[in-house]
Amino acid sequence: MDFVNVLQPVGASLFVPVGVRNHGPMYDLNGLMSEAIQPELVDNANAFVFIEANTLEVSKTDLLTKCTIPVFAKDNEATISHNDFISSVEQVVGGYYPDTRTQIRVSHPIKGRIPEARHKKAADLLPHEETLYYERMMFVIEVPSVRKDIGGNSLSLTIGGVRSYHLDNLHSKKSAERFKLFIGFKNKVCSNLCVWSDGFVEDCKAFTQHEIQYRVQEMIERFNPESYMDEFASWQNKSVTEKQFAEFVGRCRMYLYMPKKEKLGLPKLEFGDSQLNQVVDGYYNDANFSRNTDGSISIWNLYNHFTGANKSSYIDRFLERSVNALDVVRNLAIAL
Numbered sequence: 001m002d003f004v005n006v007l008q009p010v011g012a013s014l015f016v017p018v019g020v021r022n023h024g025p026m027y028d029l030n031g032l033m034s035e036a037i038q039p040e041l042v043d044n045a046n047a048f049v050f051i052e053a054n055t056l057e058v059s060k061t062d063l064l065t066k067c068t069i070p071v072f073a074k075d076n077e078a079t080i081s082h083n084d085f086i087s088s089v090e091q092v093v094g095g096y097y098p099d100t101r102t103q104i105r106v107s108h109p110i111k112g113r114i115p116e117a118r119h120k121k122a123a124d125l126l127p128h129e130e131t132l133y134y135e136r137m138m139f140v141i142e143v144p145s146v147r148k149d150i151g152g153n154s155l156s157l158t159i160g161g162v163r164s165y166h167l168d169n170l171h172s173k174k175s176a177e178r179f180k181l182f183i184g185f186k187n188k189v190c191s192n193l194c195v196w197s198d199g200f201v202e203d204c205k206a207f208t209q210h211e212i213q214y215r216v217q218e219m220i221e222r223f224n225p226e227s228y229m230d231e232f233a234s235w236q237n238k239s240v241t242e243k244q245f246a247e248f249v250g251r252c253r254m255y256l257y258m259p260k261k262e263k264l265g266l267p268k269l270e271f272g273d274s275q276l277n278q279v280v281d282g283y284y285n286d287a288n289f290s291r292n293t294d295g296s297i298s299i300w301n302l303y304n305h306f307t308g309a310n311k312s313s314y315i316d317r318f319l320e321r322s323v324n325a326l327d328v329v330r331n332l333a334i335a336l
Helices: 003-007 059-066 081-095 209-222 227-237 242-258 271-283 301-310 315-335
Strands: 056-058 101-113 131-152 153-164 175-188 200-208
Touching: 056 131, 059 081, 059 101, 081 101, 081 131, 081 153, 101 315, 131 175, 131 227, 131 315, 153 209, 153 315, 175 209, 175 315, 200 209, 200 315, 227 301, 242 271, 271 301, 301 315
Parallel strands: none
Antiparallel strands: 056 101, 101 131, 131 153, 153 175, 175 200
């Protein structure tokens, strides 16, 4: 397989201005790609979800046909809809990898009604009299043919984004809209997402879909997972004892209640008490990443407990905590 040609987007001129393509080095995914791997059919009803808290799985058809599009109040200009955001990213990703599958989850429904139904009780509203859109949306595009095995866990390349309308000032005139983009890997055994700062665009401001597509291609072309894959592999051979794990969790809990002055200079921790509880529960009870018989636990397994606990985060904080999970566990590994 010609990996350079695989990485070269098809019809790139549709979404990137002529003369700005290939402006930087493109990572060679040789070693992560295999011609023998074919996309697997997944029953979404039984598949693991990448985020759980307060979310609902929807299809692009649902977003297109059942949801209204918010506007900027002062000029009635339409926002970039969730459906158009997803389609924009899919078009770019499809130019690199044709074998993809998309999963979408939404939260915080904003309900309304048509004027003719303004006097009806909520229970009496007919389906066509109700309006709906979701304030927050996250989607992932999985590329099953690009994968890496770490400790018996198959990690597949995953690209996606987050949209939270509450980050935009919809009470004003049309302005640049805010999106979040990421590229990383999904652990097949549990659907935990591995995202790091180099693959995270925290604040993508755009007026048009074209601008979003440019940022997506830029993100893909600069993505270099090799050092992270090596780091993940090395974590299999590093472990903490039961006593060290208990001290680590205790320190994390203490951090949550430290005065702000004492937090200065310390590594940031984005995880709260409920998520730390899930980490401890996983240490004892997780079917895939629990402790060893002597009470120790590998750094790789501990990292997966943090990415697993992150699935209980709200959509608007999910990616930030994904990046923080790597930073927290990496600092622990360095300290060892």
